[in-house]
Amino acid sequence: MSPAWTTGVRAGLRRGWIELKQNFTNADSLVPTLFMIGAFLLVMVLTRSATVPGTHFSLGTTMLPSVLGMSIGVNGLATVGGLLTAEREDGTLLRAKATPNGMTGYLVGKVVSVSGIVLAGVAGTLITGALLFRGLTLSQPGTWVTLAWVLLLGLLATLPLGAVLGSLMPSARSAGLLTIGIGGIAAVSGIFYPITHLPHWLQWVGQAFPLYWLGLGMRSSLLPGSMAAVEIGHSWRHLATFAVLSGWSIAGLLLAPLLLRRMARRESGSSVAARREKAMMRPV
Amino acid sequence: MRYGDRDVLRGVTFTARPGEVVTLLGPNGAGKTTTIEILEGFRMRSAGQVSVLGTDPAHGGEAWRARIGVVLQSWRDHAKWQVRELLAHLGSYYAPYSTADIRRPWDTDELIDTVGLTEQAGQKVRRLSGGQRRRLDVAIGIVGRPELLFLDEPTAGFDPEARRDFHDLVHRLADREATTILLTTHDLDEAERLADRILILAGGLIIADGSADELSRQMATLAEVRWSRDGQRFVHAADDATAFVRGLFRQYGESVEDLEVRRASLEDTYMAMVREHEAPRARLRVAV
Numbered sequence: 001m002s003p004a005w006t007t008g009v010r011a012g013l014r015r016g017w018i019e020l021k022q023n024f025t026n027a028d029s030l031v032p033t034l035f036m037i038g039a040f041l042l043v044m045v046l047t048r049s050a051t052v053p054g055t056h057f058s059l060g061t062t063m064l065p066s067v068l069g070m071s072i073g074v075n076g077l078a079t080v081g082g083l084l085t086a087e088r089e090d091g092t093l094l095r096a097k098a099t100p101n102g103m104t105g106y107l108v109g110k111v112v113s114v115s116g117i118v119l120a121g122v123a124g125t126l127i128t129g130a131l132l133f134r135g136l137t138l139s140q141p142g143t144w145v146t147l148a149w150v151l152l153l154g155l156l157a158t159l160p161l162g163a164v165l166g167s168l169m170p171s172a173r174s175a176g177l178l179t180i181g182i183g184g185i186a187a188v189s190g191i192f193y194p195i196t197h198l199p200h201w202l203q204w205v206g207q208a209f210p211l212y213w214l215g216l217g218m219r220s221s222l223l224p225g226s227m228a229a230v231e232i233g234h235s236w237r238h239l240a241t242f243a244v245l246s247g248w249s250i251a252g253l254l255l256a257p258l259l260l261r262r263m264a265r266r267e268s269g270s271s272v273a274a275r276r277e278k279a280m281m282r283p284v
Numbered sequence: 285m286r287y288g289d290r291d292v293l294r295g296v297t298f299t300a301r302p303g304e305v306v307t308l309l310g311p312n313g314a315g316k317t318t319t320i321e322i323l324e325g326f327r328m329r330s331a332g333q334v335s336v337l338g339t340d341p342a343h344g345g346e347a348w349r350a351r352i353g354v355v356l357q358s359w360r361d362h363a364k365w366q367v368r369e370l371l372a373h374l375g376s377y378y379a380p381y382s383t384a385d386i387r388r389p390w391d392t393d394e395l396i397d398t399v400g401l402t403e404q405a406g407q408k409v410r411r412l413s414g415g416q417r418r419r420l421d422v423a424i425g426i427v428g429r430p431e432l433l434f435l436d437e438p439t440a441g442f443d444p445e446a447r448r449d450f451h452d453l454v455h456r457l458a459d460r461e462a463t464t465i466l467l468t469t470h471d472l473d474e475a476e477r478l479a480d481r482i483l484i485l486a487g488g489l490i491i492a493d494g495s496a497d498e499l500s501r502q503m504a505t506l507a508e509v510r511w512s513r514d515g516q517r518f519v520h521a522a523d524d525a526t527a528f529v530r531g532l533f534r535q536y537g538e539s540v541e542d543l544e545v546r547r548a549s550l551e552d553t554y555m556a557m558v559r560e561h562e563a564p565r566a567r568l569r570v571a572v
Contacts, residue, residue, distance in 0.1 A: 011376050022365070095362075095374070272359070
């Protein structure tokens, strides 16, 4: 480990912190986040008195951990992917490339700022949810242990994967498709309604992606043990959750450096200028 | 250097000395940007040898990168950052590459003052005007006190005052910091004012290499002599303007008025060179 390399990491930590502060002091980045959290909480409140089929447990309360899981996954995938394409288009990435150890700094910064956004979102939702809903197992130490490892593994599974997706997107515009695709996956991941009520083949599709496992992991940490009965196999399946999320982590961590390097290699002043011209010609 | 089977750079050979300002001129599509991007290490070449600060830019590491400055045209990157915050952050990457001779990075406030952004230091980048943004681009390019600085059309869109300030800055960097500067421009006036040496690139070849004076001498373009006599105006294009004027006075003496001798400008030289170079190629294209 050379001192110069650590400069990149340290600069990246500072960069992430600055970007995180910007995110929470800028109305245009804060308002959509708060709006999303507010909308989900509203849906949970409205479905509070409905029960999960086959139980007497509130559907709204069940939805809270599922939405927490989803927000980790969606931020990891869509936010990282979207930022990467947008910042490739606007030249941020080229500036990083023109700076010694700049790419290291850029990536570390992204990991820090997006993780920070996820953590703040999880904390905010959880605190509001704890005040609004009953039945969450907040006082058990096991809750927080499970929450911590699912959260960390979830970030590890989705951040590099988001970078992979972002580096494959040809333009910031096509990154919009990414968000739609992730929304589609969320729909079959048992976030808003138990996955067991979906057709069998869709259950398999949902289980192939990390979002389902993030939701399951969060439910397992925050809901009473008896609620495992409505899950696939009537179990929280911790081992499978760990295995699938680890699998996606390894795949992402192997692919991301290759694809990011390929993407960075193609960046130059003229490629940024060409994209700027193209973007400016598009009707807004 | 080639794209597909089309060679875009064929005979580009030049060296730059420390502290020298070299200007790359040429029509659009001549290969200026390609040349500069190869030297910056942002583009791989298909053949040939390149050495920038003693290293092949295709394999330049981070320590090499720290000695190079690139002025990029910003668009909307780092929009939420404050000017001082961004410069201090980007400067921090250069600190481990500081040497006894070159203290890296540039002190943030001093740098902001140097490019004339002191009043905007606390502003967000997205609030800057176009001209201020370009000054910030220059500041980012030199924050690591580069030994070699690349500027690709740095003054496009500058107003005359900003252009004058920028020229002063380039002179200061070259003279005081001994920075070697390679810049491209379409502004021949700017090239003449800044460059120690001018390279003219056309059709992927360097067709001229020298100071503005040397180039006009090399082209032996005609000087223009204007004068008036008995209220009538005359214009003559002369090979040897001095001899012509001597003859003029010998013949007409006191009655010669309003004498004006205009040597071929860099623009005349440039146009003549590019035209001469492109003429045979145009014919070739017809034959194909």
